[in-house]
Amino acid sequence: MRLFAQTRRHLRILATGAGLVGLAATLIVLPTAPAAASPTAASPTQAPTQAPTQAPTQAQEAVSAAAEPPATFDPGLIISDYNFFNPDALTEQEIADFLQQRSCRPSDGVPCLWEYRETTTSQPNQGDGHCRAYSGAKNEPAARIIAKIAAACTISPKVLLVLLQKEQSLLTRPSASGYLRATGYGCPDTADCDAQYFGFFNQVYHAAWQFRQYTQEPDRAFQIGSVDVGFNPNAECGATAVRLENQATANLYNYTPYQPNPAAVENAGNEGDGCSTYGNLNFWLFYNAWFGDSTLKPFSAIFDDCLNFVDGQGCTAVSLLPKISPAD
Secondary structure, three states, X not given: OOHHHHHHHHHHHHHHHHHHHOHHHHHHHOOOOOOOOXXXXXXXXXXXXXXXXXXXXXXXXXXXXXOOOOOOXXXXXXXXXXXXXXXXXXXXXXXXXXHHHOOOOOOOOOOOOOOOEEOOOOEOXXXXXXXOOEOOOOOEXXXXXXXXXXXXXXXXXXXXXXXXXXXXXXXXXXXXXXXXXXXXXXXXXXXXOOHHHXXXXXXXXXXXXXXXXXXXXXXXOOOOEEEEEEOOOOHHHOEEEEEEOOHHHHHHHHHOOOOOOHHHHHOOOOOOOOOOOOXXXXXXXXXHHHHOOOOOOOOOOOOOHHHHXXXXXXXXXXXXXXXXXXXX
């Protein structure tokens, strides 16, 4: 592990300890914040029956894998910034172990992801706040590729694992086509995938690069605040206003620009109706089934926002002392 990553992880551990030591005093001097109300979506306008744009088979796997049903899906807060952007969420060995623990049934003569290797190509530093340089190497295992890209682009390896499953079921049902289109990058809803982005490394790197691009240039169709989000590529299926709570959730909508309609949410793991789409719902289901609460924000607001990767920005220089406002 890089020295920077070790230091960053140690700082978070120390910050957690400092938070526990000071928690009692903090509770005394800080007022209790009122609970925030959950956003409420209006009922969608249903269109004539159509085939769903994504099969719900992946969600069935996620629901069956969960130890207990996940919490209610909130379209405005699919995942916290911390869970989306923390590159230290898993080590390379932990990624490898996780892949090997999946029930994998490959087709087309391809290996399972824990066995997969590929020669990677070096990528340049993309500039301040963006992906750092990636050093290519021969026959890199998938776990190493995922860990290195996560570190380079400040994206959680858990997010990349869920993306691979959500897009191509690559952890449990790998196929030749799935490896070519691993993260669905360059694959629009209305046309075939762009072949220049084919290949496992190519797909994972460009997906992480795209998430960083959304983060560093957030003035897009989906950004923090109230945004109309459709249910389906067919505009007749309608849309509702969704208050996007953070950059991580905005990133998911920029990548997959639909929310699940009530029929999809109510029948999570099964088929909804002709207007149902499942991409962001499946992402949420898989993350919660595999890694726990996707909306976790572990560090109190008294600490520097960078510990929670607020707006996708990690720490460069961290103070472990809580932020205490002067008394009035």
